[in-house]
Amino acid sequence: MNxxxxxxxxxxxxxxxxKRTMLVLFGMPVVMMLLFGFVVTxxxxxxxxxxxxxxxxxxxxxxxNKILSSGYFQLQERLSSxxxxxxVFKKGNVKEVxxxxxxxxxxxxxxxxxxxxxxxxxxxxxxxxxxxxxxSGIIRNYGLTLNQEQNLPFKINTEYKMFxxxxxxxxxxxxxxxMAMILMLVSALMTSISIVREKExxxxxxxxxxxxxxxxxxxxKVMPYVFLSFINAVVxxxxxxxxxxLPIQGSIVLLLAECFLFIVLALSIGILISTVTANQQVAMLxxxxxxxLPTMLLSGFIYPVENMPLILQGLCQLMPPKWFxxxxxxxxxxxxxxxxxxxxxxxxxGMTILLLTLSASKFKKRLE
Amino acid sequence: MQAxxxxxxxxxxxxxxxxxxxxxxxxxxxxxxxxxxxGAGKTTLFRIIASLLLSESGSVSVMGLNPASEYKVLRTKLxxxxxxxxxxxxxxxxxxxxxxxxxxxxxxxxxxxxxxxxYSHIEPFKKRPAGKLSGGMKQxxxxxxxxxxxxxxxxxxxxxxxxDAVSRKEFWQMLKxxxxxxxxxxxxxxxxxxxxxxxxxxxxxxxSILSIDTPQNIxxxxxxxxxxxxxxxxxxxxxKLKEYENCSSAHLFGQYxxxxxxxxxxxxxxFSYLNSNRINDAEIIEVTPGIEDCFMxxxxxxxxxSI
Numbered sequence: 001m002n003x004x005x006x007x008x009x010x011x012x013x014x015x016x017x018x019k020r021t022m023l024v025l026f027g028m029p030v031v032m033m034l035l036f037g038f039v040v041t042x043x044x045x046x047x048x049x050x051x052x053x054x055x056x057x058x059x060x061x062x063x064x065n066k067i068l069s070s071g072y073f074q075l076q077e078r079l080s081s082x083x084x085x086x087x088v089f090k091k092g093n094v095k096e097v098x099x100x101x102x103x104x105x106x107x108x109x110x111x112x113x114x115x116x117x118x119x120x121x122x123x124x125x126x127x128x129x130x131x132x133x134x135x136s137g138i139i140r141n142y143g144l145t146l147n148q149e150q151n152l153p154f155k156i157n158t159e160y161k162m163f164x165x166x167x168x169x170x171x172x173x174x175x176x177x178x179m180a181m182i183l184m185l186v187s188a189l190m191t192s193i194s195i196v197r198e199k200e201x202x203x204x205x206x207x208x209x210x211x212x213x214x215x216x217x218x219x220x221k222v223m224p225y226v227f228l229s230f231i232n233a234v235v236x237x238x239x240x241x242x243x244x245x246l247p248i249q250g251s252i253v254l255l256l257a258e259c260f261l262f263i264v265l266a267l268s269i270g271i272l273i274s275t276v277t278a279n280q281q282v283a284m285l286x287x288x289x290x291x292x293l294p295t296m297l298l299s300g301f302i303y304p305v306e307n308m309p310l311i312l313q314g315l316c317q318l319m320p321p322k323w324f325x326x327x328x329x330x331x332x333x334x335x336x337x338x339x340x341x342x343x344x345x346x347x348x349x350g351m352t353i354l355l356l357t358l359s360a361s362k363f364k365k366r367l368e
Numbered sequence: 369m370q371a372x373x374x375x376x377x378x379x380x381x382x383x384x385x386x387x388x389x390x391x392x393x394x395x396x397x398x399x400x401x402x403x404x405x406x407g408a409g410k411t412t413l414f415r416i417i418a419s420l421l422l423s424e425s426g427s428v429s430v431m432g433l434n435p436a437s438e439y440k441v442l443r444t445k446l447x448x449x450x451x452x453x454x455x456x457x458x459x460x461x462x463x464x465x466x467x468x469x470x471x472x473x474x475x476x477x478x479x480x481x482x483x484x485x486x487y488s489h490i491e492p493f494k495k496r497p498a499g500k501l502s503g504g505m506k507q508x509x510x511x512x513x514x515x516x517x518x519x520x521x522x523x524x525x526x527x528x529x530x531x532d533a534v535s536r537k538e539f540w541q542m543l544k545x546x547x548x549x550x551x552x553x554x555x556x557x558x559x560x561x562x563x564x565x566x567x568x569x570x571x572x573x574x575x576s577i578l579s580i581d582t583p584q585n586i587x588x589x590x591x592x593x594x595x596x597x598x599x600x601x602x603x604x605x606x607x608k609l610k611e612y613e614n615c616s617s618a619h620l621f622g623q624y625x626x627x628x629x630x631x632x633x634x635x636x637x638x639f640s641y642l643n644s645n646r647i648n649d650a651e652i653i654e655v656t657p658g659i660e661d662c663f664m665x666x667x668x669x670x671x672x673x674s675i
Contacts, residue, residue, distance in 0.1 A: 006470030010459065017458045202454040206513075209418050209448040210471045211440075365439070367420045 177301030191270030249335030447519030457499025504535030596624030
């Protein structure tokens, strides 16, 4: 048998015999996907509200019906006096109180204007803002239908159209980010740990004295993870396709090819980490801090890059996941071909070559 | 032809001088031992020979090759067994051996003859993970792995440390047999009694070589009568001996205190000294010095040790 393949097979034995490795490799991606998909969501769904209807006429009832049938809200309580408002918020089981003014319908038809007040619990600022927007949207819509019946001379119609994500689903946002995070974590973390483990156990000493060239040792360690990470990428795509019903607009072959490029990049980071760390704990910590945090925070996965201070924006440009996420969004959501993601691909390619050369030159052929 | 020629090699790590101007030669097909306590510099020296470390000064030639520049060729010719257990505990005995055979470009069956004696002891457990073997069996497996590619030079760093007495004896018999097959064996050990089994030994201490010779010559060079003493209270005897003005060395060896004396030894004088110190039950016998006695003597010659 060829020396190199003998080495690769040994590496597979290590992976398949270690339950923890297997769990991290295959359990984590699926768990993460499901977590982000079902638990960590910033969509409004069944938000509990209370209504104080001081007018209780046809119009207010119609608006209330529209709000409650939208699927975003759920009626928790009907209030009878504005003194109760403070109380329901303090109990904490209501996110919004909708207050209809006295003589709502009368004012609307006589004076042409009528007031509804939206009071939200802004201890969660983002959520409060979204709830208020959703509610006022529904009320505005109702107002427009009224206007249509009476032909007003001047009217500006705003029409929304959400491109690439018409339903504003969170999944569209996080799938590319999760993909970057998992591939980065599995590839870089696992390779750096597995190389450092050989150093720690003293087997590296024997490997170095063998006729295996250092480059063969490194490639042999990395090869299985290329393969397994690729399987991971496929799993993530399948979960997003079938569990979250996220369509892939562009070419799946191109998407997989970009994943492959990103995996190689992450692996070279892993090799680099392994050359500068001496034991598994340090390698793990290093991978977590140096890879996880930037991947989550500085890649546009959670916070949009455009909103950051200039210095951080510059830092973001250096983060490989940022480019990868853009590529994935370009292909999956916008259906772009290679010509659309060409620039980002070139950046990733450049980073990969740089990191590979760097880690190959840092890999020691002796013990010190 | 010399298998290894080392001239004035030095190495230090930070503040610690691991090796100081070490020079020695190992002949082809010799069983050469480095004997010395922990921290003497044996492992560093072996790593330099195995091309895993570079010496700071001096020159090393291993089988005519320079470990610094010609490490690629050299690494195909030597078998190296580090001091720590360095096999994969999650792979079985057979998988470990097969792995090492593969990366050295050979197969188990090709060189089975060479390792047969050793491997046959552990072959019944070949399906067992290497991490679950006993200490002696681990070392036998490691030796098999270091031998599987038929190296010309075998470097063994403390192969018998942590191994029971019976397995140690077996292990040395195996090394003798390997030498019989034309392999040069370089071995280090902290056990002085194993020195006698080598063709030549180098006594090493704190990065310097104290002496290089055949074990017999080293013992012959002791050059003084050596006595073994014992008494009911051994500790008191040892203290009093060290205070005795004519005593030049006193070390506890098992049941006896090995002691040598300055000038002409007089049994009467010694006993009257001991009696005056209330030691009345002392016994004395003459003993042949061993390597360890020589080591102690050389150590004290090299630097005045105050105990």
